[in-house]
Amino acid sequence: xxxxxxxxxxxxxxxxxxxxxxxxxxxxxxxxxxxxxxxxxxxxxxxxxxxxxxxxxxxxxxxxxxxxxxxxxxxxxxxxxxxxxxxxxxxxxxxxxxxxxxxxxxxxxxxxxxxxxxxxxxxxxxxxxxxxxxxxxxxxxxxxxxxxxxxxxxxxxxxxxxxxxxxxxxxxxxxxxxxxxxxxxxxxxxxxxxxxxxxxxxxxxxxxxxxxxxxxxxxxxxxxxxxxxxxxxxxxxxxxxxxxxxxxxxxxxxxxxxxxxxxxxxxxxxxxxxxxxxxxxxxxxxxxxxxxxxxxxxxxxxxxxxxxxxxxxxxxxxxxxxxxxxxxxxxxxxxxxxxxxxxxxxxxxxxxxxxxxxxxxxxxxxxxxxxxxxxxxxxxxxxxxxxxxxxxxxxxx
Numbered sequence: 406x407x408x409x410x411x412x413x414x415x416x417x418x419x420x421x422x423x424x425x426x427x428x429x430x431x432x433x434x435x436x437x438x439x440x441x442x443x444x445x446x447x448x449x450x451x452x453x454x455x456x457x458x459x460x461x462x463x464x465x466x467x468x469x470x471x472x473x474x475x476x477x478x479x480x481x482x483x484x485x486x487x488x489x490x491x492x493x494x495x496x497x498x499x500x501x502x503x504x505x506x507x508x509x510x511x512x513x514x515x516x517x518x519x520x521x522x523x524x525x526x527x528x529x530x531x532x533x534x535x536x537x538x539x540x541x542x543x544x545x546x547x548x549x550x551x552x553x554x555x556x557x558x559x560x561x562x563x564x565x566x567x568x569x570x571x572x573x574x575x576x577x578x579x580x581x582x583x584x585x586x587x588x589x590x591x592x593x594x595x596x597x598x599x600x601x602x603x604x605x606x607x608x609x610x611x612x613x614x615x616x617x618x619x620x621x622x623x624x625x626x627x628x629x630x631x632x633x634x635x636x637x638x639x640x641x642x643x644x645x646x647x648x649x650x651x652x653x654x655x656x657x658x659x660x661x662x663x664x665x666x667x668x669x670x671x672x673x674x675x676x677x678x679x680x681x682x683x684x685x686x687x688x689x690x691x692x693x694x695x696x697x698x699x700x701x702x703x704x705x706x707x708x709x710x711x712x713x714x715x716x717x718x719x720x721x722x723x724x725x726x727x728x729x730x731x732x733x734x735x736x737x738x739x740x741x742x743x744x745x746x747x748x749x750x751x752x753x754x755x756x757x758x759x760x761x762x763x764x765x766x767x768x769x770x771x772x773x774x775x776x777x778x779x780x781x782x783x784x785x786x787x788x789x790x791x792x793x794x795x796x797x798x799x800x801x802x
Contacts, residue, residue: 406492406592406706407738409501414485415477417443420766424758426773429733432752433742434792435760435800440767441742445709447486450475451506451593455578459508459570460515472508472515477766483509483518492588500524502585503532506572516540516569522585533559535585536577541569545577545586596707599698603690603716607683609666617705618698625690626669626682628697630659636702643696650721651689687716699728704737714745726751746789754782761799772797 408427413419418440433441446466453462460471467474476484486506494500507519520543522536536545544561566573577583578590598620605623615627632640648654656672656679669682671689682690695713710729714722726748733739743749749757757772772778772788781791795801 406490406588406736408488408490408592408707410487410489411444411447412485412487413444413447415480415482416447416484416486417475417477418762418765418767419443420477420480422767422769424769424771426755426771427738428756429738430730430752430756431738431740432749432757433740433760434744434749434757434797436762439760439762441760442711443767445598445711445740445742448593448596448707448709449598451486452596454572455575455590455593458568459517459572463508463515472510483507488589490589490592492585492592494584494588500585502589504574504589511540511569514570517572520573522574522589524585535583536573538564538566538573541566541571543573545573545583547582592706595705596709597705599708599710599713601691601694603687606669606690606694609662609668612661612665612667616703617701618694622694625694625697626659626667629657629669629693630661630667632697632702633659639700639702643693643700646696647689647693650692650724651686654689657693688718688721691716692721695725695728699732704732704735706736707738707740708732709740711742712744713741714743714748719745719747722748723751730756746793749789749792750787752788754779754788757788759797759800763799768799770797 407429410423410425410427412423414421433444435441450462450466453465463471463475472484484507488504489501490504491499491501502522502524505519505521506517509516509518518539520536520538521534523532523534525532537543542565544563546559547562564573574586574589577586581587597617599618600620602621605621606625610624610626613624613627614631615624616631618625618628629640632643644657647657653673654671658670658672658679660668660670662668670679671682671685672679698708713725717725722745729739729741754773759770759772760767761770778791778796781796782788791797792800
């Protein structure tokens with residue numbers, strides 16, 4: 406599964422932005438306040454709306470002002486989100502699916518003004534509309550699209566949702582007979598944002614069970630324990646990579662205590678007794694966390710990471726970028742924001758987008774579309790050096 410384009414209208418700083426030709430590993434750069442984190446909040450909003458409803462999701466994102474706060478300043482038009490993604494559906498066939506969501510208000514309350522999901526059966530012709538709802542009323546195709554040869558053979562079921570602020574895909578994603586909706590639901594529900602906080606990972610944690618690293622990393626010791634017990638080859642690979650990057654580290658373990666807590670301990674080969682996590686360097690903790698995240702046996706379909714370079718030695722960032730790319734190639738698309746030229750030096754021209762503020766709103770530019778950057782890269786320059794030299798117009802504050 407891969408997101409190929411995102412179009413946003415009237416969503417906070419994104420008055421009208423279209424990110425096209427998104428790669429599996431996508432790096433976003435830009436000055437503070439240009440909307441890098443806002444792009445990630447689009448996925449958070451969709452997941453909250455799937456879990457609850459649009460009203461609650463807007464409240465979580467915009468506080469008491471809800472829709473007013475989330476909608477672009479000085480704008481009264483609907484919020485529009487369009488995501489085009491490629492997924493494998495029935496019979497192993499890859500399809501480019503378009504999901505479009507418009508949000509407005511009616512009688513002072515948020516409503517789903519329009520919700521559409523569509524895709525083509527082949528490489529040509531108009532896409533067939535699979536789902537089409539407006540203000541809680543609409544229809545969805547109930548027979549398998551691969552079994553019909555003409556759009557007139559589609560069987561549509563008319564439905565009325567119990568509230569106009571509920572997403573139609575919320576219900577349909579539970580049924581296998583709607584494979585395109587299921588694919589979208591899996592993408593939205595299982596996306597992951599990593600905003601790792603070292604202070605959250607250091608303390609001992611209550612005993613428990615965790616398979617995936619949490620957003621801020623407070624369950625790091627539990628995931629290490631899980632990998633050690635359930636996936637020994639993966640754990641050993643992580644340890645080997647950590648040894649290569651952090652001098653002296655020979656062992657990592659999650660140690661349960663009599664009080665029902667779990668301690669993360671590091672063994673330095675020069676000493677007999679292991680160190681607790683609170684006594685090792687920030688970089689050691691963070692590198693372990695990223696290795697645990699990136700070598701997860703079950704990758705997230707979409708992984709978003711905020712500024713991974715913090716607390717890491719610059720020479721480690723090239724390998725880290727390569728591992729993000731490898732994660733994406735294993736099946737989990739990756740979006741990363743960064744302010745590090747060292748990280749950018751490991752990134753290809755097709756993998757970089759930069760965001761700038763123009764007249765109060767964000768615009769997005771693809772590095773591969775800039776002839777000057779393309780010429781420099783073909784001559785052997787690296788992306789981070791070009792960024793430091795000011796060749797990304799409008800990026801510097």
